[in-house]
Amino acid sequence: MTEPLLSVEGLRVVFGQGAREQVAVDGVSFQVAAGETLGIVGESGSGKSLTALAVLRLVPSPPGRIAGGRVRFEGRDLAGISEREMERVRGARIGMIFQEPMSALNPVFTVGEQVAEALRVHEGLGRREASARALALLQRVGIADAPRRMKQYPHELSGGMRQRVMIAAALACRPSLLIADEPTTALDVTIQAQILALLRELQREMGMAVVLITHDLGVVAQMVDRVVVMYGGRVAEEGTVEQVFGRPSHPYTRLLLESIPSLDHDRDRLPTIPGMVPTLAELPPGCRFHPRCPQAMAVCRERAPDAVTVEPGHRAACFALPQIHPVEAQSGAGA
Amino acid sequence: MGEFILRRLLAAIPVLLIVTLIAASIMQLVPGDPAAVIAGQGASDAEVAQVRAQLGLDRSFVVRLGEWYVGLARGDLGHSLMLNRSVGQAILERVPVTLALSGVALLLTVLIGVPAGVLAALRPNSWVDQLVLTMALIGVSVPNFWLSLMLIVLFGVIVDWLPTGGYVPFAEDPVEWARSLVLPSISLALLQIGLLARITRATMLEVLRNDYVRTARAKGLPRRMVVAKHALKNVMIPVVTVIGISFGLLLSGSVVIETVYSIPGMGRLLATAIFSRDYPVIQGGLLVTAATLVLLNLVVDLLYAALDPRVTYDRR
Numbered sequence: 001m002t003e004p005l006l007s008v009e010g011l012r013v014v015f016g017q018g019a020r021e022q023v024a025v026d027g028v029s030f031q032v033a034a035g036e037t038l039g040i041v042g043e044s045g046s047g048k049s050l051t052a053l054a055v056l057r058l059v060p061s062p063p064g065r066i067a068g069g070r071v072r073f074e075g076r077d078l079a080g081i082s083e084r085e086m087e088r089v090r091g092a093r094i095g096m097i098f099q100e101p102m103s104a105l106n107p108v109f110t111v112g113e114q115v116a117e118a119l120r121v122h123e124g125l126g127r128r129e130a131s132a133r134a135l136a137l138l139q140r141v142g143i144a145d146a147p148r149r150m151k152q153y154p155h156e157l158s159g160g161m162r163q164r165v166m167i168a169a170a171l172a173c174r175p176s177l178l179i180a181d182e183p184t185t186a187l188d189v190t191i192q193a194q195i196l197a198l199l200r201e202l203q204r205e206m207g208m209a210v211v212l213i214t215h216d217l218g219v220v221a222q223m224v225d226r227v228v229v230m231y232g233g234r235v236a237e238e239g240t241v242e243q244v245f246g247r248p249s250h251p252y253t254r255l256l257l258e259s260i261p262s263l264d265h266d267r268d269r270l271p272t273i274p275g276m277v278p279t280l281a282e283l284p285p286g287c288r289f290h291p292r293c294p295q296a297m298a299v300c301r302e303r304a305p306d307a308v309t310v311e312p313g314h315r316a317a318c319f320a321l322p323q324i325h326p327v328e329a330q331s332g333a334g335a
Numbered sequence: 336m337g338e339f340i341l342r343r344l345l346a347a348i349p350v351l352l353i354v355t356l357i358a359a360s361i362m363q364l365v366p367g368d369p370a371a372v373i374a375g376q377g378a379s380d381a382e383v384a385q386v387r388a389q390l391g392l393d394r395s396f397v398v399r400l401g402e403w404y405v406g407l408a409r410g411d412l413g414h415s416l417m418l419n420r421s422v423g424q425a426i427l428e429r430v431p432v433t434l435a436l437s438g439v440a441l442l443l444t445v446l447i448g449v450p451a452g453v454l455a456a457l458r459p460n461s462w463v464d465q466l467v468l469t470m471a472l473i474g475v476s477v478p479n480f481w482l483s484l485m486l487i488v489l490f491g492v493i494v495d496w497l498p499t500g501g502y503v504p505f506a507e508d509p510v511e512w513a514r515s516l517v518l519p520s521i522s523l524a525l526l527q528i529g530l531l532a533r534i535t536r537a538t539m540l541e542v543l544r545n546d547y548v549r550t551a552r553a554k555g556l557p558r559r560m561v562v563a564k565h566a567l568k569n570v571m572i573p574v575v576t577v578i579g580i581s582f583g584l585l586l587s588g589s590v591v592i593e594t595v596y597s598i599p600g601m602g603r604l605l606a607t608a609i610f611s612r613d614y615p616v617i618q619g620g621l622l623v624t625a626a627t628l629v630l631l632n633l634v635v636d637l638l639y640a641a642l643d644p645r646v647t648y649d650r651r
Contacts (some may be wrong), residue, residue, distance in 0.1 A: 058552055060544075083558070091555030098553075103546040108568045108643060118554045153644040169554060 003075065004031040005209050006055070006177055011069035013050050013059055013233075015280065022280040024064070025050050026233040034176065037203065037210045039224035039241075041217065041256075045277045047233035048213045052179045055211075056096060057086050074176065092122040095170030099182035101162035105154040111162075112138070112150030115169045122173045137168040142198060160191035167198065174206055181213045196223060217260055221245060226313075229253050232278060232288025235307070239314030249316035252289050287319070295320045339648035340633065347629040352404075354625040355618055359403070362617055363396050369416050369612040390416055403618060412622070413615035417608075422619035425604060430623065432502055433600035436593070437585040439516050440524040444581055448528045449574065452535025457562065459540065467532055474529025479588060483522040483595040490518060500597040519596045523588050527581040534577050535570060542569045572643050579635035583628050 013025035025047040032038045042048045053059050054066050057078065071078040074093060078086065090096075098104040105114060115137055116130035125133065131150070138146040141164040154162055163183060170178060180199065184192035196219065203210050212223055220227055220241065227244050229237040229252065237250040248254045255273045275292035278284060284291050290300035299319050307315045308322075370387035371378070378386075387393050406413055412422035455467035491499030497518055503511040542548065543566055551565040552558070590602035597603075601620060608616035640646045 056553060058549060087555045087557055089555070090553055096553040098546060098550065100546060104550045106547040106551065106565050106569070107645060108572075109565075117556065121554070121556055121560070155645050166550070169550075 003072075005034040005036075005074065006032040006211075007070075007072040008051070008055065009070045009072075011051060011054055011071065012067040013047070013054050013064060014067045015063045023067075023283070024233050024280055025054060027069070028230070028233070028235055029069075030228045030235065030238060032177065032209050032211060035203075035207050035209055036226065037212060037224040039220040039227040040211060040213045040230060041215065041220055041227055042230035043215055043277045045232075045279065046230040048230050049181050051230070052096070052181050052211065052213055055179065056090055056094060057083075058090075058096075088122070091118045091170070091175070092173045093175050094177045094179060095173075095175040096179045096181065097163070097166045097170045097183050099185050101159055101166050101186065102154065104166060105162055107154055110151050110153055111157065111165045115165060115172055118169060118172045133172070134168070137172055138165065141165075141168045141202075142194075143168075159187050160195065163187060163191075163195055164198070167195075167202070171202060171206065171208075175208060177209045177211065178203070179211045179213070182215070183212075184219065185214070185216070192219075199223075217245075217256065229256070232283055233280075234288060234304070235317065236289065237314075237316040238307075239310075243311065243314040247310075247314070249310045249314070249321055250289075250318050251293050251295050251320065253316070255294075287317075336648060340637075343633050343636075347626070350629060351622060351625055355403075355407075355622050356400075358621045359396075359400050359614070359618055362612070362614060365612075367612045368392075369614065372611050373416065403615070407622075412619035415608075415616050416613045417611050418613070418616070422615045425616060426601070426619055426623055429599060429601045429604045431504075432598060433586070433589050433593070433602060435505070435512075436516060436519055436523065436598060436600055437582065437589055439520040440527070440585050441578070441582050443520055443524040444527040444531055444585070445578060447524075448531030449535050451528070451532040452537075453539055453562070453567070453570070455532065455536040456539035456543065464536075467536065471529035471532045474525040475533075477525065479522050479526060480591050480595055482525060483518070483592060486518045486522060487596075500595075502596075502598045502600075515598075519592050519598060522595070523585055523592045526588070527585060531574070531577060531581060535574055538570045538573055539566060542566045545569070568642060572639065575638045575642060576635055579631055582631055586624065586627065 008031070009029045011025055011028045012023065015022045015024055028047070028051050030038065030040075040048045040051065050059060050064070055071050055073075055078070057066070059066060066079065069079070073089070078089065081089075105111065112131060112134050116125075116127075116134040119125045119130040119133050120127070123130075135146055135150055138149060143149050143161060143164055149157065149161070154165075157165065167183075178199075183199070184195050187195060199210065200223065202208075210223075212219070214220060224241060226240050227238070228235055229244065229250065231252050237244055237248065237253045244253060245257060248257055252273075255271070258271045259273065261270055273292055278288065278291075284301075286302050287293070287296075287300040287305055290296040293300065295318075297319060305317045305319045307317045309315050310321065368383070368387070370383050370390060370392055373390075374383045374386045384393075391399065403413060410423075412426070414421050415425055418425050451467045451470075455464040458464055487499045490497045498511075498515050499518075501515060503515050505512040543562075548561060548566055551561045556565070586601075589600060590606050592598070593600045593602040594606055601624065604616065605620045605624075607613070608620060636648070640648055
């Protein structure tokens with residue numbers, strides 16, 4: 001197998017210093033192949049957005065910082081390169097779009113300018129050339145009347161249009177990887193479907209890989225090839241969509257899937273997961289999920305489970321799984 | 336836009352009328368008699384009364400004020416009781432001096448205050464930040480008349496580098512003009528530099544936390560560009576308002592500074608006029624000062640719209 005496009009190993013992100021240090025991302029590992037779509041699923045506070053920001057070295061610092069792990073991308077360890085080199089990766093090789101298209105665009109610059117500037121910085125284009133490319137990009141992401149829209153400011157555009165502008169800006173330099181952090185959460189349902197369709201189209205056209213971060217399991221099912229389920233800053237389960245959704249192995253994944261409303265099952269009450277997502281300050285010892293887990297055992301309170309291979313390409317971190325394919329402990333995930 | 340400016344200028348007229356009315360009424364309540372000042376210390380009551388009649392001060396306040404407004408409508412601000420020239424002429428001589436002083440002070444305020452605040456915000460709690468905050472605190476707490484005296488002693492007396500006072504018009508000698516403004520403008524600006532640095536720092540810290548700053552970094556823009564372009568333009572929106580207020584305060588602060596450094600500007604003209612109860616000069620001076628502030632506010636509002644596309648003054 002060739003080297004994956006992006007390979008994250010044992011990533012740790014912590015907040016605060018010394019005794020007040022809190023671990024927000026704890027030994028997270030995953031890989032993304034070129035052209036593939038990976039979904040990272042989890043509730044708020046699971047560390048999924050921080051994981052994405054850490055790949056681009058954009059964790060707000062202080063108070064946060066990357067405390068360990070490796071991020072290999074296109075054959076280089078992004079943790080080891082200089083900030084100048086990192087700037088040449090951001091926006092050029094890895095694009096990123098965010099949840100709130102209103103606050104993610106600068107209110108005092110025209111949308112045309114905000115799409116064009118990445119081209120000027122990374123490809124050294126002149127103002128006129130960059131502007132022409134920006135216009136073509138805006139037309140490509142489906143903005144009607146693009147020449148007029150170019151000169152408008154974010155507050156003059158609808159939410160869906162703003163997210164299209166964000167996509168145009170993120171893809172301006174044809175990156176090989178797009179990280180989309182909850183790209184449709186703030187949008188109306190009909191707009192959501194359009195944006196997702198657009199992302200899929202552009203992905204096929206440009207042959208880029210996509211990391212889609214979401215809490216929406218429906219979006220995952222229709223968009224992604226493989227999925228990583230996160231809980232409490234750790235990876236709970238990982239596999240293809242058929243594996244994870246069809247044969248969930250981690251109790252958390254199972255409960256998560258059962259809580260999706262379905263037209264086939266006529267139920268009065270939707271099952272919910274008892275308890276609440278723990279905050280960073282009150283993360284339990286051992287397996288992060290044990291206080292809410294129906295199958296919790298004594299060992300779950302003491303140690304964190306290592307990932308177990310359930311079937312080829314499908315792994316989960318749970319002591320309740322038969323330990324038939326123990327894999328070597330992932331750096332940072334054990335102990 | 337043109338309509339907005341016109342509306343604002345028309346709205347300024349009643350403001351200026353009320354300012355002059357209040358100023359005249361207050362001066363009427365202050366004890367003191369310009370006729371006695373002009374007649375001299377040894378003058379008899381009859382002589383004083385005669386001077387008063389000559390000046391027209393024996394007529395009632397309402398009549399005199401009415402006359403002043405009639406004159407104003409013709410563009411005539413009256414005649415000074417003491418200076419042997421028209422009020423308009425006296426003000427025209429003094430305005431360029433004060434504008435030069437407060438203009439240079441404003442330049443110092445903006446060119447030092449904004450960069451200092453930005454630098455402090457980029458490295459919060461670093462030594463740069465501590466230095467800026469400490470200097471700002473000193474600037475805000477030191478009274479400017481005391482600072483003036485210390486600067487005069489240091490640069491004018493101990494090391495004889497700069498003139499201790501006086502003013503040389505630009506047209507006469509540009510170098511001496513600049514030298515004569517160094518100490519006064521620093522004395523005047525220090526307080527405003529401190530305030531502006533603190534406000535710029537706080538605003539920049541807030542702006543840097545915005546999502547669009549993260550987007551700009553995610554696009555791979557160099558940090559310098561993220562700060563100087565994306566953050567700074569947003570910082571300037573509230574800061575421009577503060578700069579406008581600063582300029583108003585610089586104008587009023589010039590009364591003290593012009594007196595300490597013997598600079599013949601509007602501030603000293605007004606201060607002298609108040610001591611000698613030169614009513615027409617006080618009236619005219621306050622009118623010009625108030626009009627300047629009204630114009631200043633208008634300029635700030637226009638700058639505001641130029642910086643922030645969400646602000647528009649066109650009626651729909």
